[in-house]
Amino acid sequence: MDWAEKYRPAHLADLVGNKTPVMQIAEWAKTWTRKSRPLLLYGKPGIGKTSAAYALANDMNWEVVELNASDQRTAAVIERIAGAGSVTASLTGATRKLIVLDEADNLQGNADRGGAKAILECIRQAQQPMILIANDLYGISPEIRARCEPVQFKAVPARSIVPRLRYLCSAEKISCSDAALQSIAESAGGDIRSAVNMLYASALGRDSLDDGQVHTSQKDERVSIFSLITALFGKTRDDELMRLSYDVDDTPDTIVQWVEGSVPHLADPRSVERAYRYLSRADQYLGYTYRRQYHTLWRYATAVMLLGVADAAGGKGIHARIMPPERWQKMAAAKKQKTIRIATLNKVSSTMHVPQDTLREHYLDTLALLVGQDPAGFARELSFDADQLNFFLNDRARAAEIIRAIVQEEKEREKEAKKEAAPPKKEQKAEKPQKKGELPLPEAESPKAAPAKVKEEPAPAKTQSTLFDGF
Numbered sequence: 001m002d003w004a005e006k007y008r009p010a011h012l013a014d015l016v017g018n019k020t021p022v023m024q025i026a027e028w029a030k031t032w033t034r035k036s037r038p039l040l041l042y043g044k045p046g047i048g049k050t051s052a053a054y055a056l057a058n059d060m061n062w063e064v065v066e067l068n069a070s071d072q073r074t075a076a077v078i079e080r081i082a083g084a085g086s087v088t089a090s091l092t093g094a095t096r097k098l099i100v101l102d103e104a105d106n107l108q109g110n111a112d113r114g115g116a117k118a119i120l121e122c123i124r125q126a127q128q129p130m131i132l133i134a135n136d137l138y139g140i141s142p143e144i145r146a147r148c149e150p151v152q153f154k155a156v157p158a159r160s161i162v163p164r165l166r167y168l169c170s171a172e173k174i175s176c177s178d179a180a181l182q183s184i185a186e187s188a189g190g191d192i193r194s195a196v197n198m199l200y201a202s203a204l205g206r207d208s209l210d211d212g213q214v215h216t217s218q219k220d221e222r223v224s225i226f227s228l229i230t231a232l233f234g235k236t237r238d239d240e241l242m243r244l245s246y247d248v249d250d251t252p253d254t255i256v257q258w259v260e261g262s263v264p265h266l267a268d269p270r271s272v273e274r275a276y277r278y279l280s281r282a283d284q285y286l287g288y289t290y291r292r293q294y295h296t297l298w299r300y301a302t303a304v305m306l307l308g309v310a311d312a313a314g315g316k317g318i319h320a321r322i323m324p325p326e327r328w329q330k331m332a333a334a335k336k337q338k339t340i341r342i343a344t345l346n347k348v349s350s351t352m353h354v355p356q357d358t359l360r361e362h363y364l365d366t367l368a369l370l371v372g373q374d375p376a377g378f379a380r381e382l383s384f385d386a387d388q389l390n391f392f393l394n395d396r397a398r399a400a401e402i403i404r405a406i407v408q409e410e411k412e413r414e415k416e417a418k419k420e421a422a423p424p425k426k427e428q429k430a431e432k433p434q435k436k437g438e439l440p441l442p443e444a445e446s447p448k449a450a451p452a453k454v455k456e457e458p459a460p461a462k463t464q465s466t467l468f469d470g471f
């Protein structure tokens, strides 16, 4: 087992740094009731968010139900596991179950619209404590954020990491110089997992370690696409540019798109034209690579693209924000539209018992007209969200307004239902003072009992009839 896992803190007290958030978590757990909001632990990777959730469960003798947003991407799976985990009692005798949803910020992709909804539903219904974990607080949808109590974890300073590394060395019976520990702790940039991994990699097969034997290469020497693009437009030597391209995680077909996205930032139109010529040549090589499965050509593609564009750019630097290729944004928008279209048509076709193709080819216009006449009715009937309603209305603001009103209505109804379900305060009713000189009404004549008399008029069977009765 690697050391990061082997030395995962077992108790909250074992966590290094972040004392305030740790206390906040412990307090939340001690005072937890079903009305408590879930915690949302956020902060950069490797600083103890997941460890804190597990250590808390251990300290409280709670069982953990872990959901990993990036693994279990469908709403159905999350609903099934979270639903069961959140409302049923524990089988192992643990007092409670702690639902841990890791990588909660990974759920907001377009494909995961259902996933985000399922989390919201899970938060609403959970009868058990729940912790969401994310790197980026703003990668979480506002609805989920609003329902959670945010707890920020901060990068751990090197001076706090050093004692932890020293403890690991003594547990593993390795003698390690202070300078070596200091150098590892500083290059970890506040990420304890990274520090532990560096120590592990450096100490492998040794029983003593000094400064010169430390590998701090971990992730810090990985080249990001941003540094590659910056180098491409700067005065970088050709061999250095090629080295950077090998170190970057992205493949040439991705790099070519980033380069293409940056070319319009060149000031001189002649340079732009030259850069595009090199790009199109590189693109041809990439095409051959895939068609012939001859991956050596990748190297040519990379060389033509980078050295050619660098030559066209003339080392003048890039003076604009480096952005992901615009094409990706367009593709993401198109993918979102497709997801909405499929989900919407699925709902309608299964309710109307009409195949999706037939619906799309023959009835879509008619349906859009009908929805336009009674958008709220259709939205209620088919549980549309704002995007799905907008698919028919083509008016985002109106669709959002209608859905907001429906949600509000539902909340009111829930409130009413809860009120009705609450046990009647009988003493108050019984002791309701009677006005002077007023005779008590017999049961049947009291205003409350009156509706019981109109039994001839059956109440409209609201739950039975639907908008689709005619279909």
Ligand SMILES: Nc1ncnc2c1ncn2[C@@H]1O[C@H](COP(=O)(O)OP(=O)(O)OP(=O)(O)O)[C@@H](O)[C@H]1O
Pocket (backbone or CB within 6 Å): 003, 004, 005, 007, 008, 009, 014, 015, 016, 017, 043, 044, 045, 046, 047, 048, 049, 050, 051, 052, 134, 135, 156, 164, 192, 193, 194, 196
């Ligand atoms: N505060 C800490 N104290 C002690 N060890 C830590 C701490 N933070 C991280 N570690 C070490 O790093 C490993 C990974 O930490 P953890 O999974 O808790 O990080 P995380 O903040 O949840 O990261 P990510 O966002 O990538 O999931 C732990 O198993 C442990 O070895």
